[in-house]
Amino acid sequence: MNILVCIKQVPESNKVEVDPKTGVLKRNGAASKMNPYDLYALETAMRLKEELGGEVSVITMGPPQAAQVIREAYAMGADHGTLISDRRFGGADVLATSYTLAQGIKKMGDFDLILCGKQTTDGDTAQVGPEISEWLGIPSVSNVRKITEADGQNITVEMDMPDDIEITRIAYPCLLAVDKDIFQPRLPSYVRKTEKADTEITMLSLDDMDDRDETHYGLNGSPTQVQKIFPPETNHHRELWNEESSILSEKLFQKVKELKFV
Amino acid sequence: MDMTEYKDIVVYIETADKSPVKVGLEMLSPARKIAEKKGGKVRAVLIGDGIRTAAQKAAESGADEVILIESPEYEIFHLDRFANVMESVIKEVKPYAVFVGGTQDGKDLAPKLAARLKTGCASDVMDVKTEDGKTVYTCPLYGGTVLQDVVMETSVPQIAVLRSGAFKKSEETVKGTITEKNIPAADENIRLKIKDVVKEISETVNLEDAQVIVSGGRGMGSRENFELVKQLADLLGGVVGATRPAIEDGWISRVHQVGQSGKIVAPKLYIACGISGATQHVSGIMNSDYIVAINKDEDAPIFEVANIGIVGNAINVLPVMIEEIKKKKEAE
Numbered sequence: 001m002n003i004l005v006c007i008k009q010v011p012e013s014n015k016v017e018v019d020p021k022t023g024v025l026k027r028n029g030a031a032s033k034m035n036p037y038d039l040y041a042l043e044t045a046m047r048l049k050e051e052l053g054g055e056v057s058v059i060t061m062g063p064p065q066a067a068q069v070i071r072e073a074y075a076m077g078a079d080h081g082t083l084i085s086d087r088r089f090g091g092a093d094v095l096a097t098s099y100t101l102a103q104g105i106k107k108m109g110d111f112d113l114i115l116c117g118k119q120t121t122d123g124d125t126a127q128v129g130p131e132i133s134e135w136l137g138i139p140s141v142s143n144v145r146k147i148t149e150a151d152g153q154n155i156t157v158e159m160d161m162p163d164d165i166e167i168t169r170i171a172y173p174c175l176l177a178v179d180k181d182i183f184q185p186r187l188p189s190y191v192r193k194t195e196k197a198d199t200e201i202t203m204l205s206l207d208d209m210d211d212r213d214e215t216h217y218g219l220n221g222s223p224t225q226v227q228k229i230f231p232p233e234t235n236h237h238r239e240l241w242n243e244e245s246s247i248l249s250e251k252l253f254q255k256v257k258e259l260k261f262v
Numbered sequence: 263m264d265m266t267e268y269k270d271i272v273v274y275i276e277t278a279d280k281s282p283v284k285v286g287l288e289m290l291s292p293a294r295k296i297a298e299k300k301g302g303k304v305r306a307v308l309i310g311d312g313i314r315t316a317a318q319k320a321a322e323s324g325a326d327e328v329i330l331i332e333s334p335e336y337e338i339f340h341l342d343r344f345a346n347v348m349e350s351v352i353k354e355v356k357p358y359a360v361f362v363g364g365t366q367d368g369k370d371l372a373p374k375l376a377a378r379l380k381t382g383c384a385s386d387v388m389d390v391k392t393e394d395g396k397t398v399y400t401c402p403l404y405g406g407t408v409l410q411d412v413v414m415e416t417s418v419p420q421i422a423v424l425r426s427g428a429f430k431k432s433e434e435t436v437k438g439t440i441t442e443k444n445i446p447a448a449d450e451n452i453r454l455k456i457k458d459v460v461k462e463i464s465e466t467v468n469l470e471d472a473q474v475i476v477s478g479g480r481g482m483g484s485r486e487n488f489e490l491v492k493q494l495a496d497l498l499g500g501v502v503g504a505t506r507p508a509i510e511d512g513w514i515s516r517v518h519q520v521g522q523s524g525k526i527v528a529p530k531l532y533i534a535c536g537i538s539g540a541t542q543h544v545s546g547i548m549n550s551d552y553i554v555a556i557n558k559d560e561d562a563p564i565f566e567v568a569n570i571g572i573v574g575n576a577i578n579v580l581p582v583m584i585e586e587i588k589k590k591k592e593a594e
């Protein structure tokens with residue numbers, strides 16, 4: 001079983017602000033981490049490897065320091081890692097990102113199963129996984145909350161839908177985007193990290209891709225353009241009440257009455 | 263490429279239990295605005311089986327034309343099959359934009375189409391406006407901590423996933439036409455087989471159309487205390503909502519879940535009891551007219567979005583509140 005997990009380095013904190021003068025996004029501190037949703041995808045990969053054998057590879061795209069998340073994946077048990085990094089890939093939207101990743105995946109080899117987290121905590125789109133599957137011409141299933149059966153040919157998964165649970169059987173190769181809580185992610189192991197300290201990370205740039213047409217990548221290959229980034233409207237009409245429970249209840253009752261709900 | 267020949271807006275209207283989903287009809291109003299600016303038409307697409315009544319409803323809710331694709335093969339949503347149908351409709355209609363509702367299936371369908379058509383796709387769109395002739399989509403970043411305005415000027419078509427509850431259904435009564443199309447499912451390439459759809463709960467809850475919702479979160483502490491939420495909802499003629507943790511602890515069934523992975527709601531009054539206000543939940547209640555939050559932690563993020571924040575333990579506040587309302591009701 002050859003499994004690939006797509007991972008991403010994201011800012012440590014979601015507490016970002018927009019500079020009111022320049023409109024530029026200010027990240028508080030440069031600290032970064034692996035996208036939390038990817039931990040569930042990695043854990044799923046490790047469990048399947050333990051059950052069915054095979055290898056787990058990871059792929060990420062980003063600046064050179066994104067190698068850090070590959071090291072972290074190694075410490076969780078991943079066998080191989082590839083970092084796609086090139087200035088010409090900068091400013092990529094969903095379409096260009098998924099295309100670049102798909103090009104990189106083709107270079108890495110054939111995979112039975114590709115796993116992604118539900119979404120990232122910075123871009124929030126949840127679209128890169130499904131788009132990669134289209135570029136690779138393989139089926140995909142999102143919102144996977146449980147794997148009920150897996151063998152060498154097929155995998156059966158449960159999807160969490162608002163009103164019901166859907167059970168789908170899918171033949172490899174395929175892509176799954178897994179939901180939070182599918183498995184409890186293991187902690188990175190210090191021993192494994194030390195063991196894997198010398199394991200190489202494969203680097204890919206635009207010159208390594210089959211398609212070397214620069215207009216398909218980065219800002220040039222991105223049909224969406226960001227016009228501006230701004231903070232959401234703040235809630236100016238809020239009141240905070242801090243009193244005895246009985247007084248609070250009475251005030252709340254009056255308010256609900258005033259709003260004509262009683 | 264002459265961009266002016268692309269004028270129409272295609273709106274994919276998903277159905278559930280053979281009725282159009284709420285966001286499906288909501289999208290018709292922004293679609294209408296953009297279509298009028300472009301001098302084009304709003305063309306709704308419905309795919310399913312036995313959904314003629316749903317198509318009729320769409321035709322009466324602001325679509326100029328409803329393209330109806332019916333076949334037993336489309337009785338349940340199948341991502342690849344539905345993507346194939348949409349792709350073929352889009353190639354024929356050549357729209358300026360395609361709107362897809364932000365349901366779980368919609369969020370999956372839109373990026374599939376975007377990759378196939380090599381085009382842009384805005385996700386979780388909260389607002390659509392026209393500025394200098396460009397269509398501008400407002401989407402959240404970093405879990406909604408900041409927002410971004412994106413345009414897709416070179417995209418043909420531009421695809422947007424519209425957030426449920428973010429747009430008001432149009433009051434217009436345009437009488438649209440219904441065009442039936444026969445698009446067979448081309449199954450030779452399909453390797454994804456839906457084994458089963460398990461209806462986990464038979465109970466149905468209409469959170470999306472509720473005027474009043476009383477929701478409880480982990481702060482309610484126990485299944486017994488969660489009863490207080492139900493009692494208050496009953497007294498106010500409202501519907502019970504819950505956060506994921508409350509559901510995971512088994513206090514109430516999943517159909518009551520409000521938030522990103524549950525229902526996006528827009529009631530006139532939303533009362534959040536013992537809910538801290540995780541982004542997951544808050545993004546699902548943002549379109550409520552009036553939010554009251556009861557939480558013992560003064561720094562809880564729920565207070566950022568609440569019109570009234572009550573700093574107190576919901577377990578203590580609710581019983582008194584319930585008694586008060588009961589008394590007043592009896593007095594009247």
